[in-house]
Amino acid sequence: MNSIDKLTEIFSKFPGIGPRQAKRFVYYLLSRNPNFTQELTQAINNLKKEIVQCSECMRFYPTAGTGNNMCNICSDDTRDQSMLMVVPRDIDLEAVERSGSYKGYYFVLGGAVPILEKEPEKKIRINNLQETINKRQKDLKEIILAMNANQDGENTAEYLKEKLMPYKLQTSVLGRGLSTGTELEYADPETLKSAFLHRTK
Numbered sequence: 001m002n003s004i005d006k007l008t009e010i011f012s013k014f015p016g017i018g019p020r021q022a023k024r025f026v027y028y029l030l031s032r033n034p035n036f037t038q039e040l041t042q043a044i045n046n047l048k049k050e051i052v053q054c055s056e057c058m059r060f061y062p063t064a065g066t067g068n069n070m071c072n073i074c075s076d077d078t079r080d081q082s083m084l085m086v087v088p089r090d091i092d093l094e095a096v097e098r099s100g101s102y103k104g105y106y107f108v109l110g111g112a113v114p115i116l117e118k119e120p121e122k123k124i125r126i127n128n129l130q131e132t133i134n135k136r137q138k139d140l141k142e143i144i145l146a147m148n149a150n151q152d153g154e155n156t157a158e159y160l161k162e163k164l165m166p167y168k169l170q171t172s173v174l175g176r177g178l179s180t181g182t183e184l185e186y187a188d189p190e191t192l193k194s195a196f197l198h199r200t201k
């Protein structure tokens, strides 16, 4: 396989990128000067060195090199200890955080459970979620399931409710100010705020 095909194959694995777009990226790189590609490879190399995964909420964050494996949100004990919001991806956490409406803790599930999925535990971080809940159980009162407003999101919420039943915690879902089909990352701050305030228990 030549390097054009090889790189096209790699870019095709990116979310939402098809083979034709992938090939456009490759030709774009070829059209740029060597500094650009050098900067790109450097940035990619640094990514894995500088960004680590939080042991508590599982989100990716820039490590300060302190050896502490908790992100700034999880290690902030002025936040509301009684709430844990479960979101599908890092980008959703950022959207909710930007809306400024929520002051509790988060957990990044890492995806969703499609309908009829036989092995949900391979699609989402359910085991890590249970560990985090165990750790926070002393103060935790409510788990907010902030899923995307689509079929997979609803299915994931149902799956989680069942899994979290034994904890006897209040579970709530975001209010349907989010219109059907909306993914959290595209929801504007006001909508997110109202969806949080009108969450259903």
Ligand SMILES: [Zn+2]
Pocket: 054, 055, 056, 057, 058, 059, 070, 071, 072, 073, 074, 075
């Ligand atoms: Zn964290």
